[in-house]
Amino acid sequence: MSSRRIAKVAEALREIVSTVVLFELKDPRVKNVTVLRADVSADLRNAKIYVSVMGDVKTQTLSMHGLNAARGFIQSKIADRLQTRYTPVLQFISDPGIKLSIETASVIREALATSPELGMMPEPGTGPENGPESGPESGPESGPESGPESDRVSGEVAAFDGGSSIVPQIAADLVRNSTPTQREFDEDDA
Numbered sequence: 001m002s003s004r005r006i007a008k009v010a011e012a013l014r015e016i017v018s019t020v021v022l023f024e025l026k027d028p029r030v031k032n033v034t035v036l037r038a039d040v041s042a043d044l045r046n047a048k049i050y051v052s053v054m055g056d057v058k059t060q061t062l063s064m065h066g067l068n069a070a071r072g073f074i075q076s077k078i079a080d081r082l083q084t085r086y087t088p089v090l091q092f093i094s095d096p097g098i099k100l101s102i103e104t105a106s107v108i109r110e111a112l113a114t115s116p117e118l119g120m121m122p123e124p125g126t127g128p129e130n131g132p133e134s135g136p137e138s139g140p141e142s143g144p145e146s147g148p149e150s151d152r153v154s155g156e157v158a159a160f161d162g163g164s165s166i167v168p169q170i171a172a173d174l175v176r177n178s179t180p181t182q183r184e185f186d187e188d189d190a
Contacts, residue, residue: 009040009082010037010039014035016078016081020077025070027066029062029066030070031063033051033053035049035051036050037050046088049090050095064094075087
């Protein structure tokens, strides 16, 4: 069987299962469930349904038990809507990917909020201890669109993307157009 057909069946299964879970399943244990993807075996007799459950461990466990208890009901809905020789036997698998990405984003957001100047360290040789003649602001390019902050950000971002020219420019624009720093708030209060 072609992989294209298997991919189509997997996508149809994902859509049917997510619709059934969202609109037709009446089990109070099943809540905050997102159907992420479906993997179907080559003979279309078995399917793994990857779901994400938001909430604590107890909520996740209850939702997974509810999904496993409603597996026959969901398979009957699949049989009604999907015209295949065999209805796949479902296996629900908890996928923590979305929860981990939300936790990672909150840790990054928290780290950026607590560190001054977007949490970036100056490049060697550009700090105030080296004097005004050694910094990037002493060059002929200094003006409103370039400065020590945008040059430092550009250099750090260039190190990450291999020296591409567009990424440092975007990073410098973000720094110039970002929200005021704590220092600017303190100057306004004085």
